[in-house]
Amino acid sequence: MSAGARPGAPSAPVEIHGQCDPRFAAVREAFAENFAARGDVGAAVSITIDNAAVVDLWGGFADGARQRPWERDTVANVMSTTKGVTALAALMLVERGQLDLDAPVARYWPEFGQAGKLAIPVRWLLSHRAGVPGWRAKLSTEALFDWRRATDSLAASEPWWEPGTQHGYHALTYGQLVGEVIRRVSGQSVGAFVRKEIAGPLGAEFSIGVPAGQEKQVAEILPDPPPAPGEVPLAMRLMADPTSHGARVFSNPGLRPGTANTPEWRAAELPAANGHTTARGLARIYGALAAGGQREGVHLLRPETLLLALQEQSRGRDAVLSFTTRFGLGFMLTLPDPPRGEDGFAPFGAGPRGFGHPGRGGSIGFGDPASRLGFGYVMNQYQTGTPGARDRRWASLAAAAYAALGARAS
Numbered sequence: 001m002s003a004g005a006r007p008g009a010p011s012a013p014v015e016i017h018g019q020c021d022p023r024f025a026a027v028r029e030a031f032a033e034n035f036a037a038r039g040d041v042g043a044a045v046s047i048t049i050d051n052a053a054v055v056d057l058w059g060g061f062a063d064g065a066r067q068r069p070w071e072r073d074t075v076a077n078v079m080s081t082t083k084g085v086t087a088l089a090a091l092m093l094v095e096r097g098q099l100d101l102d103a104p105v106a107r108y109w110p111e112f113g114q115a116g117k118l119a120i121p122v123r124w125l126l127s128h129r130a131g132v133p134g135w136r137a138k139l140s141t142e143a144l145f146d147w148r149r150a151t152d153s154l155a156a157s158e159p160w161w162e163p164g165t166q167h168g169y170h171a172l173t174y175g176q177l178v179g180e181v182i183r184r185v186s187g188q189s190v191g192a193f194v195r196k197e198i199a200g201p202l203g204a205e206f207s208i209g210v211p212a213g214q215e216k217q218v219a220e221i222l223p224d225p226p227p228a229p230g231e232v233p234l235a236m237r238l239m240a241d242p243t244s245h246g247a248r249v250f251s252n253p254g255l256r257p258g259t260a261n262t263p264e265w266r267a268a269e270l271p272a273a274n275g276h277t278t279a280r281g282l283a284r285i286y287g288a289l290a291a292g293g294q295r296e297g298v299h300l301l302r303p304e305t306l307l308l309a310l311q312e313q314s315r316g317r318d319a320v321l322s323f324t325t326r327f328g329l330g331f332m333l334t335l336p337d338p339p340r341g342e343d344g345f346a347p348f349g350a351g352p353r354g355f356g357h358p359g360r361g362g363s364i365g366f367g368d369p370a371s372r373l374g375f376g377y378v379m380n381q382y383q384t385g386t387p388g389a390r391d392r393r394w395a396s397l398a399a400a401a402y403a404a405l406g407a408r409a410s
Contacts, residue, residue: 048287082275087330127313131159168319175272287374
């Protein structure tokens with residue numbers, strides 16, 4: 001199948017590289033099927049159990065022209081999957097006693113207290129309840145890449161709804177809102193914090209933005225294929241009413257197709273959207289959290305801190321996405337009983353404590369404490385799909401893994 005074609009038509013076999021424990025052979029088969037019938041061009045999947053790698057596979061091509069093979073160290077921009085790692089950074093500060101979830105954001109970022117936002121607590125930033133899902137003032141892409149301009153604009157903005165009364169996905173602003181608090185508390189940008197406190201110690205390939213000299217490792221993002229007859233993708237539904245929260249959030253700034261492939265995007269720090277990682281990096285991070293909060297002596301969170309993070313903060317119809325979502329403190333949570341017609345946007349794992357975050361186009365990282373499992377899937381072919389529908393590519397991989405474990409994925 002050529003890049004950009006609609007999934008479903010058979011494609012030439014793709015050579016699969018990496019290692020896979022024989023018990024998880026069905027994951028390898030499902031991964032190959034993603035290329036043959038589900039539209040993958042280049043991708044990787046990694047799974048850990050008790051911090052041990054049981055699956056680490058990659059294949060296909062890192063570019064739409066199919067000239068550059070996907071390698072072991074190829075990294076992909078994982079869009080909103082970034083949010084889970086940004087949340088982890090904030091939670092580490094909570095555990096250290098440097099950040100109080102119930103303190104007003106303005107304690108750490110005084111300028112944020114303007115325009116009716118003085119009483120907004122930190123936990124509402126993490127759980128998408130702050131009422132600042134987008135920028136009221138018109139924001140250019142250049143301003144988005146300028147940390148000071150983007151955060152100053154948010155600080156001056158009035159909330160879109162009464163904070164705390166409902167939740168709505170803070171698609172891009174999440175990164176500046178949570179990220180500025182992290183910066184004020186730690187004295188480091190989110191990218192620096194993640195590098196020094198999470199990715200570096202764990203040996204996990206994860207960065208917010210692309211470090212200088214690593215540009216050639218980055219996969220090219222390929223746009224969504226044309227929708228199937230009768231299919232109405234999420235983006236089209238959100239834009240149908242230009243006055244809706246969803247349309248206003250996703251049109252300001254109006255990111256062009258291919259923006260994420262530009263040097264400017266890759267050089268910026270956008271803690272909601274421009275994490276660059278391998279599947280292995282995601283599985284290492286989430287696997288450490290799921291296996292007690294540490295790996296090989298590197299401590300991330302105590303189990304009780306993770307339990308705090310997984311307490312439900314928001315559930316119901318999302319004021320921005322217009323379908324049901326469920327959040328803890330930064331992480332999306334398993335939606336065990338999605339409304340009729342919705343597939344469950346966050347079916348993380350086989351147990352009730354599954355947590356993680358997906359990203360636009362299909363990437364995902366999640367952890368499952370019940371199985372002590374970490375899961376990462378990255379790809380370059382976008383398939384945004386319809387509202388509330390899980391991506392069959394990663395879902396097939398997770399189902400195969402849980403079948404091997406004798407459990408059933410949600």
